Amino acid sequence: MRLAELVTAFVIALFSLYLMWESGEGPSWDPTAVRFANIGINVNNEGPGSGFWPFWLSLAMFICSIMVGINWFRRRSPPSRSTDRFLDTYGVKMFALVGGGLVVFLFLIGLIGFYGAIPIFLFYYIYFLGKHPWWLAALIGISAAVFCFFFFDVAMRIVLPKGALEPMFIPLYDIFL
Amino acid sequence: MEVVALLLDGVWAALQPTNLGLAFLGVVIGLFVGAMPGLGSVNGVAILLPFTFVIQEITGTISSPMIFLAAIYYGAMYGGAISSITLGIPGASTAVATTFDGRPMALSGNAEKALVIAAIASFVGGTLSNVIFTGAAPLLASVALKFGNPEIFALMLLAFATFIGLSGDDIPKTIISICFGLVMSAVGFDIISGAPRLLLFDSTQWFSRGIQFLVLAIGVYGIGEMLWTINSSRDSLKMTEANITLARVWDAIKSFPETWRGTTIGSFLGFFVGILPAAGATPGSLMAYGVTKMVSKNQEEFGKGRADGVAAPEAANNSASTGAMLPMMTLGIPGSPTTAVLLAGMVIWGLQPGPLLFTDQPEFVWPLIGSFYISNVIAVTVNLACIPLFLKVLRMPFSILAPLIFVLSVVGTYAAYQNIYDVWLMLIFGIGAFLLRILDYPLAPAVLAIVLGPIAEPKLRQSLLLSDGSWMIFLERPIAGPITIAAIILLLLPLYGFIRKRMKASKAS
Numbered sequence: 001m002r003l004a005e006l007v008t009a010f011v012i013a014l015f016s017l018y019l020m021w022e023s024g025e026g027p028s029w030d031p032t033a034v035r036f037a038n039i040g041i042n043v044n045n046e047g048p049g050s051g052f053w054p055f056w057l058s059l060a061m062f063i064c065s066i067m068v069g070i071n072w073f074r075r076r077s078p079p080s081r082s083t084d085r086f087l088d089t090y091g092v093k094m095f096a097l098v099g100g101g102l103v104v105f106l107f108l109i110g111l112i113g114f115y116g117a118i119p120i121f122l123f124y125y126i127y128f129l130g131k132h133p134w135w136l137a138a139l140i141g142i143s144a145a146v147f148c149f150f151f152f153d154v155a156m157r158i159v160l161p162k163g164a165l166e167p168m169f170i171p172l173y174d175i176f177l
Numbered sequence: 178m179e180v181v182a183l184l185l186d187g188v189w190a191a192l193q194p195t196n197l198g199l200a201f202l203g204v205v206i207g208l209f210v211g212a213m214p215g216l217g218s219v220n221g222v223a224i225l226l227p228f229t230f231v232i233q234e235i236t237g238t239i240s241s242p243m244i245f246l247a248a249i250y251y252g253a254m255y256g257g258a259i260s261s262i263t264l265g266i267p268g269a270s271t272a273v274a275t276t277f278d279g280r281p282m283a284l285s286g287n288a289e290k291a292l293v294i295a296a297i298a299s300f301v302g303g304t305l306s307n308v309i310f311t312g313a314a315p316l317l318a319s320v321a322l323k324f325g326n327p328e329i330f331a332l333m334l335l336a337f338a339t340f341i342g343l344s345g346d347d348i349p350k351t352i353i354s355i356c357f358g359l360v361m362s363a364v365g366f367d368i369i370s371g372a373p374r375l376l377l378f379d380s381t382q383w384f385s386r387g388i389q390f391l392v393l394a395i396g397v398y399g400i401g402e403m404l405w406t407i408n409s410s411r412d413s414l415k416m417t418e419a420n421i422t423l424a425r426v427w428d429a430i431k432s433f434p435e436t437w438r439g440t441t442i443g444s445f446l447g448f449f450v451g452i453l454p455a456a457g458a459t460p461g462s463l464m465a466y467g468v469t470k471m472v473s474k475n476q477e478e479f480g481k482g483r484a485d486g487v488a489a490p491e492a493a494n495n496s497a498s499t500g501a502m503l504p505m506m507t508l509g510i511p512g513s514p515t516t517a518v519l520l521a522g523m524v525i526w527g528l529q530p531g532p533l534l535f536t537d538q539p540e541f542v543w544p545l546i547g548s549f550y551i552s553n554v555i556a557v558t559v560n561l562a563c564i565p566l567f568l569k570v571l572r573m574p575f576s577i578l579a580p581l582i583f584v585l586s587v588v589g590t591y592a593a594y595q596n597i598y599d600v601w602l603m604l605i606f607g608i609g610a611f612l613l614r615i616l617d618y619p620l621a622p623a624v625l626a627i628v629l630g631p632i633a634e635p636k637l638r639q640s641l642l643l644s645d646g647s648w649m650i651f652l653e654r655p656i657a658g659p660i661t662i663a664a665i666i667l668l669l670l671p672l673y674g675f676i677r678k679r680m681k682a683s684k685a686s
Binding site for chain 2 (some may be wrong): 001004005008012016018022023025026027028041042045046047048049050051052053054057058060061064065067068071077078079084087089091094095098099102103106109110114118121122125126129130131132140144148151152155156158160161
């Protein structure tokens, strides 16, 4: 946990510096614009510039991440005192299986669309991770996809992407849309 | 008298079949999300917000989707007590204080008494706060009409100062969370000059439209919190059975007057803590519990199953949820994370939250206020009638509920913006939120900040333009000045506590 606290503070500090750098960038249509000319409180007598808000807030974030680092050094915050692991074996396994499952779910949406990916994700989670009967997992997976189709595509007219399964839906469009 | 007439019109509108049905559905969903450990009102409202577009489309009114979401908010306040009492773990953070005495009551065989007292105290707290709200809201709105840019920015500063000064979380981490939300709200383009800015990693595809608040809110509450709950609630929970019979429920109802002290303190204190920008129902209920214990003659009985200890936090969390609506509706400043999501919803539906709502959109405001009363009646009735059913629902395995919530989060995010990049971003935020949560980074401030950012930035910049870059504009004006000073005091409060602690330590040594 201690190492994770320090690494996180370091990553936040780096990200804050990056945000400060990006905030100072002038508008793309003005190649003569000088970096950080837009972060002042009264730029060209027109009040704060476009980078004012994000720059100073990112600086505050940077200073606070340093403070988290100081608290880590002085063992002030509970995570900096903790001897527990950031994620124990169960946590790592859960994170890999559930988080990984979600990432694959989103990739599958790109390939076979929502209505193919939803039943697969639900079956994977309920049957393999939840250890429920296969028929229950299949029933919930298919019901969820059917519900989503009627709710979004039919009722709300929000057409969810269908990827490679698009041709299968054409007869359904004829009936319901 | 005018207010009474408007309220009666509002109640009548809320009683129309569509609105009544939506309030009923909202309350039932709210009771469910409130009762399920790991889910609270903010999760329910954030995940279901994209689905309210269909309500707006079908009903053709803007008040109906809000009635639905407000009913979820109310229902969740009632529902939180069910798992606090029967499982010993709060269904939502707002019901943490209910476990202190609710769980011991359940363990000593009085689960049904605790459940009934929680429901009635919630009803009393909710109704009393509704009455105060109805009287105060139009008055506050008329005062707020005089607010200019500096005053509104000062109020926002107060909202963030409340988080820093009173939340009790790690201060640098709270500030990081706030600043992160505010900077993320600036991604895309500058609203004043129109210049593109913060196109992170030179990716226009991902960031040129800005980061929508729902992407962060659903990421945090739909993915991050769920992962955290799966990781932290690995042991199977033991549910205490409640012996529900009509006679026992009636006995519990008859014993309710003995909790008058806790209910009264909870109702009033909850409302006023709820009004504080960004405070909300969780601190409200904890404070109500603490004060009730402090003024009680039987302090030693608290924590061992005292009915007052259940009534106070339950009256307070319902009362605070109405209180939190007050600054949201009249000033456009949310009083809790859930109202921050509701506020963003109002913007999406095309409303301009703030004092003008009361004059420009009475057809939105009064049916909504009317629905607060109706939802409260529905919530107490459904709660009392369906306690056995909710106890059954609580047995639903989390390994079925969790993937369904993940699917809802993914589909909801896509439906709201119809952009797959937003869904990926939501997942990235969700995973980041989970990792940060383990390290005690508070995440509610980030969600509040991404909602308030697009309002706060122009107010600040226009104020500074007005003053030629002088910060004194926030101190010199008669209304903005006291608010800014209050915010500065709140910001300095932790420093004062730190110095006092050091002085005590040096004295002791």
